[in-house]
Amino acid sequence: MPKQTFTVALAGNPNSGKTTIFNNLTGTRQKVGNWPGVTVEKKQGHVKQNGYDITLVDLPGTYSLTAYSIEEIVARDFILDEKPDVVVVIIDASNLERNLYLATQIRELDTKVIFALNMVDVAQENKIKIDKKKLSELLDVPVVPMVGTRNEGTDLLLNTIISVADPTQRITHQSRRVKYGHEIEKAISMLETFIRKNSKDKIPYNPRWTAVKLLEDDKVVKERVLNGTGAHGTAILDEAFKGRRRIFDFFNDEPEIVMTDQRYGFIAGIIREVQKTSSENRVDISRNIDKILTNRILGIPIFICLMWGMFQTTFTLGAYPMEWLDSGVGWVGRTASRLLPPGIFQDLVVDGIISGVGGVIVFLPNIMILFFFIALFEDTGYMARAAFLMDKVMHLIGLHGKSFIPMLMGFGCNVPAIMATRTLESKNDRILTILINPLMSCSARLPVYILLAGTFFAANAGNVIFSMYLLGIILAIAIGRLFRTIFFKGEAAPFVMELPPYRVPTFKNLMLHMWDRSKIFLRKMGGIILVGSVIVWFLSSFPQNIQHSTPQNRPAEYSAEMTRDAATIAEVKEAWGVERMENSYIGRLGKFIAPVFAPIGIDWRGSVAILTGLVAKELVISTMGVLYAAGDEENESEALQSALRKSGMTSAAALSFMVFVLIYIPCFATIATIRRETNSWKWTFFSITYSTILAWIVAFIIYQGGRVLL
């Protein structure tokens, strides 16, 4: 009875159409997560064919399998350690030579390989003829021609996978290895023999491959050899070093460079035999599109328009469903309060869980629209152009061109913005972008500015608000440069970025792309937000039995007695609200930490507002409404304004408050996102700490300076 279930890994260059083929194979039956320990996206899916149950794993797209980036290490480790039954290498037929580099590296790994020759239609248009049979013969690998965008070849690929995965089939391509030059081969076989003798079978990899990698000074393999074989490992590494030294002396260059060169030499030989390019001036539509989209004069204006369009659509079009969701959440809340008996449990469900989680769920439309655009830009190939256009600007902060879009999105909401950093390949670039992203003033902070600037700087409100945004940008640049030099020393990742041909995206891919990411938002945010909201709700509603200064009766009874005097009722309610807040744990906490905020001109009420603002910035205003006792339901904001003026808050203090709100930790959702995207509590806590300290310092300077000047 043959094996009925097996694992297949999909490998390939970025832009080789790997994701499309993966989607074709698995449809919606896929699971998106992260590879253990790293933040590289891992996609997994299932297919049932002819009674076989196939698990497909989409490896990260890479150009090679050296150990320079996490993606490469992840892909290589999966093949080496998880030993998938078959590895399918997706090869872009219109760019055979470069794609074969990765393919030959995978062939070196001692695993069953199938070449999926994708985009044969594009190759045909470009007058490139590939002799598939010959390619298959030369490398002893089954070659399946495909057109991923038209779902052609999917069945053939599946059937090939099934026949190759059959465990009775031996790996056939052993005999056809990459042949290096004489000197290198000599060094490889010497080291290989040494390894066979000394490893005591403790190195799980093929000795020849291990020898090649050691000669290339591969840090991951070196580490594993050392860990696996102890003292023998040291001897092996010494031997490898000697080999490297010999190669270096002979070629006067680093062995890995020489070997890369020779590997390409091997490929060039294959290309000569299997590929025929008949025409020189082929029509290159992409090139013509780029003549406009990355044009010297038009390029940047077009980019700005597209960004503006994306921004507008996300936050204006998104506002409608957001409103529906908001009222939906409201309705759920009201229904819950009707159904549940009044009491602590009702409060917990309505004020804690529903309003807390609801406050985050309302961002879903924004996020979906935003990710639709990002998917559109990525799938068409425009994302690479955006990075190309903006790289100079971002390089000033020590960032990659691709960081521009997350930074821009930060002005809308930091949550999707931080999630958008997934498009960045370098881990350092990604963490740096995530760390400074909250300095982009998100839309939830705007109401705070509007209120305070309107109250204290009526004539110049616009300028004050604008300068908040500007301050955020300046701080982001300064902090970015600072962090780059402190934490991410060394060079920024080289900007070797392919500008893939423009492609018409398929609707299915766009939807899957968008949905994958939105799902992460929904599922993963849920937990932390839920806990956070419940904590804040608990802190602000306990202890319950507070001694009120006005009559002890419940407000309902009280109002029944004094129905004629509505104003008094309101006053009493208001006073009770203040007292409840003041005596709650969060109020006490606010009072407790008030001394810390005193030097920046924020009193205990401001402190409490800042604490509740952790859940969501929108709560800052509503908390202030309660604390500053601006009761009047009809005209809340005006009432709050006058209440603020009466409270003795100065304009310097207001400015300081705005600055603090601008800089300190955005909200629970952002923290949760940072945690998720950096995959590290260390960076999460660092982000919280640095932003709070920075907020205090800048607010201190503003407040103390303002006291003198204003």
Added chain:
Amino acid sequence: MNKIHQQELEQLQALFKEEGIDRAEDRIKILEIFLATEEHITDTDLVKLLRKKGYNFEPGFVKDTLELFTRYGFAQVNKFDGEQPRYEHRHLGHHHDHLICIRCQKIIEFENNQLEALQLQIASQHGFHMLQHKMEIYGLCSDCINTRETLLSLASAKEGEYVQIKEFTGGSGMQNRLATLGLRSGDEVEILTNSGHGPLVLALNCSRLALGRGIAQKIIVLPNGRQKGERPQVRLSQLKEGQKATIVRVTGSGAFRRRLMEMGFLKGTEITVEKYAPLQDPMELIIKGYHVSLRVCEAAQVFVSVGSK
């Protein structure tokens, strides 16, 4: 055979007889041959020389004999710069010093009475009683200078000069170390600072590199512009939009070079500059039929020769 040599042969015969040393006849033959050469000879070379003249002595015996010569004051042993010991004649009452070429290993003897006197004078100034001395001057012999007159040490290159690294004379350890800094033979560097003392500052592609004077002296360079017969190499970043070129070499740090090579930036590959970004920084290139972008600073590390193959 000159007079001194004849005298010495006779002295040796007498001495060996007196001391009762075995195979005196053979040893005298060896001395004859040894005296006939004016080279600074190693024991293995002497064995070969003897064989040429028809004497087949075992190497151990020859070495032993040379040591005897040294002990009895007929030969003198020199160890130049950590090499195998070399033997030369020792003529009583005569003393000479050596000039050693570091390129072709030639050894030139010289005698200078003024120098000898000066040595005594210096020793006595320090109240030092001189017993013996050894004077070895290392450098390039006139032949080597003539054949490689254009080469100079990096330390003596002028500020603002562009030079090409030709050779490292400091051993492969130093070469390895410099290679990790990105300095390899064939690289072109600009001398930013060279004040005649203290470290030199070089511009290597987009980075600055400070090198100690000691290391710089061991790097042999060719001032650019004196090169003959080679097509002019330019940096990829110096090309204009639409220009085509062929890659000559990729310089820079190991990781960067490898990344580029994996993407197909190989020697001999044709490359076209498609365009520069609107803000002038990254540039778009076409290589092996696909488009790729590089920062200008990174492109400066790729050397090309203009015009397609």
